[in-house]
Amino acid sequence: MMKSLVVLAAAVALTASPSMQGRSRVVVLGTGTPNADPDRFGPAVAVVVDDASYLVDFGVGVVRRAAAAERAGIVALEATHLTHAFATHLHSDHTLGFADLMLTPWILERRAPLEVYGPRGLKSMATHLVAAYAADIRVRSTGGEPAHQYDARRVNVHEIEPGVVLRDARVTVTAFAVKHGAWPQAFGYRFQTPDRTIVISGDAGPDSGIEAQCQRCDVLVHEVYSEAGFARRPPEWQAYHARYHTSSRQLGAIAARARPRLLVLYHQLIWSSTEEELLKEVRSAYDGEVVSAHDLDVF
Numbered sequence: 619m620m621k622s623l624v625v626l627a628a629a630v631a632l633t634a635s636p637s638m639q640g641r642s643r644v645v646v647l648g649t650g651t652p653n654a655d656p657d658r659f660g661p662a663v664a665v666v667v668d669d670a671s672y673l674v675d676f677g678v679g680v681v682r683r684a685a686a687a688e689r690a691g692i693v694a695l696e697a698t699h700l701t702h703a704f705a706t707h708l709h710s711d712h713t714l715g716f717a718d719l720m721l722t723p724w725i726l727e728r729r730a731p732l733e734v735y736g737p738r739g740l741k742s743m744a745t746h747l748v749a750a751y752a753a754d755i756r757v758r759s760t761g762g763e764p765a766h767q768y769d770a771r772r773v774n775v776h777e778i779e780p781g782v783v784l785r786d787a788r789v790t791v792t793a794f795a796v797k798h799g800a801w802p803q804a805f806g807y808r809f810q811t812p813d814r815t816i817v818i819s820g821d822a823g824p825d826s827g828i829e830a831q832c833q834r835c836d837v838l839v840h841e842v843y844s845e846a847g848f849a850r851r852p853p854e855w856q857a858y859h860a861r862y863h864t865s866s867r868q869l870g871a872i873a874a875r876a877r878p879r880l881l882v883l884y885h886q887l888i889w890s891s892t893e894e895e896l897l898k899e900v901r902s903a904y905d906g907e908v909v910s911a912h913d914l915d916v917f
């Protein structure tokens with residue numbers, strides 16, 4: 619009797635969703651854009667391996683969204699575990715949470731300074747944010763709060779070039795250049811974990827060569843805009859979007875060449891169209907599995 623119960627328990631465990639079985643997960647913390655959509659926080663994606671987390675971008679609300687994921691059971695996203703972050707580029711929608719990521723976990727007794735990787739200019743941004751919050755840091759350090767684990771003015775910024783930017787016991791992180799309008803440096807990131815290959819586009823135009831980074835990867839997280847919504851935008855904005863971002867049908871064609879096991883849409887610019895229409899547009903050029911992500915989705 620005991621034995622059959624054990625066997626039954628094992629069978630139940632194995633029917634859990636695929637994303638829950640392995641050591642790594644993709645947690646989409648924020649799917650937003652500069653549009654002030656109350657349902658979509660600023661862009662941020664966490665690659666979680668065991669109890670470690672690696673953030674890609676830190677848009678508005680990043681630490682709160684991580685706390686929501688922790689409450690849902692992902693321990694790696696507890697605030698003091700947010701130790702590594704990778705910026706795709708310095709657009710404000712992707713970096714408005716930088717001060718939050720530097721300071722909030724520090725107050726909550728993170729053990730060491732943030733390690734942050736990204737394009738040239740990231741160091742200057744960190745230095746200016748530390749200066750902007752000098753009064754806060756001074757009062758919190760000398761005004762009666764219990765002693766902190768390190769000096770909040772320390773942020774370990776790594777300005778990177780394309781190639782392997784981090785290798786530890788759990789991941790190899792490769793930065794690759796993408797085309798994002800006038801930005802001199804914009805990156806996507808590929809994570810090789812013990813059980814998955816995960817590619818994240820960041821903001822990228824259609825000629826960014828992302829298919830070469832994926833090549834049957836497990837998860838491709840890619841930005842996108844709706845063609846139907848685009849058609850109703852003013853011409854001067856159309857010229858901008860076409861130069862900086864990837865349309866639904868262009869993404870379908872990229873995915874058809876990249877063949878990911880799962881395509882995840884994020885940073886969706888939908889405008890006056892709908893999410894259903896957006897998915898239909900992608901599917902018109904791509905017959906693989908695709909989902910349009912919402913904040914706090916886990917894959």
Ligand SMILES: [Zn+2]
Nearest residue numbers: 651709711821
């Ligand atoms: Zn953006």
Ligand SMILES: [Zn+2]
Nearest residue numbers: 707709798821
């Ligand atoms: Zn951008």
